[in-house]
Amino acid sequence: MVLSHLEKNECSTFHGFCDYHDSSVFSPIENNVINVDLDEHCFLLCYRAFAKEYHAKIEVNKGFKSNELFNKPHNKDAQEELVGGSEIAIRDLEKVKIKLNNILRNEKYSDLDYLTYSIPYTIPIACSASITPSYSYSGKLLNKSTDVNDVYENIMITVIPTLTETHIVLGCFPDDQRSLTYMDELGKNWKTINLKTR
Numbered sequence: 001m002v003l004s005h006l007e008k009n010e011c012s013t014f015h016g017f018c019d020y021h022d023s024s025v026f027s028p029i030e031n032n033v034i035n036v037d038l039d040e041h042c043f044l045l046c047y048r049a050f051a052k053e054y055h056a057k058i059e060v061n062k063g064f065k066s067n068e069l070f071n072k073p074h075n076k077d078a079q080e081e082l083v084g085g086s087e088i089a090i091r092d093l094e095k096v097k098i099k100l101n102n103i104l105r106n107e108k109y110s111d112l113d114y115l116t117y118s119i120p121y122t123i124p125i126a127c128s129a130s131i132t133p134s135y136s137y138s139g140k141l142l143n144k145s146t147d148v149n150d151v152y153e154n155i156m157i158t159v160i161p162t163l164t165e166t167h168i169v170l171g172c173f174p175d176d177q178r179s180l181t182y183m184d185e186l187g188k189n190w191k192t193i194n195l196k197t198r
Contacts, residue, residue: 054093120165
C-alpha cells in the first residue's frame with residue numbers, strides 16, 4: 001500500500017464491503033496517492049461515502065424493527081414512524097445506488113459533478129457521508145418536505161487526510177439542481193476566502 005494517507009487503523013473504517021470488492025474497486029485510491037484532479041479518484045471517494053450511508057440506513061432500519069424498546073406495545077406509533085421514515089430514505093438511496101453502479105460499471109467517472117478543496121497540511125479528521133441538506137449556504141430551501149413522494153437529492157462528501165494534505169471532495173449528479181445549488185454556493189463562498197477549488 002502506498003503511504004498516501006493515514007493507515008486505516010488510524011482513522012475510521014467502513015466494513016460494508018467484502019475484502020475482495022473493497023480492495024479491487026477502491027484500488028486506485030487505496031494503492032496510489034489520492035489525486036482530486038482525477039475524476040476516477042473523486043468518484044471512488046463519493047461512491048464509498050454513499051455506500052457507507054446506504055449500509056448504515058439499512059442497519060438502522062433493521063434496528064428500528066428489532067429493537068426491544070421499540071417493540072413494546074406503547075412504542076408502536078413511534079416505531080412505525082421511524083421505520084416508515086427510514087424506508088423512504090432507503091427507497092431514495094436505491095435510485096442513487098443504481099446510478100452510481102452504472103457509472104462504476106461503465107467507468108464514466110465524469111458523470112458526477114465535483115467540488116474539491118485541498119488543504120496543504122494534514123488535519124487528523126476523516127469523514128465519509130451522503131447528505132441531503134435542508135438548506136443551501138444562503139438559506140434556500142432544498143430538501144425539507146412532508147410529501148413522501150418528494151425524492152431528496154444527495155451530496156456525497158469525503159474529508160480524507162494524507163501524509164501532507166487534507167482533501168475535501170463533494171459530488172452530486174448533474175441533474176440534481178438542489179444539490180448543485182448547495183455545491184455552487186459553497187464553492188463561491190470558499191473562493192471568497194481564497195480557498196482553491198476545482
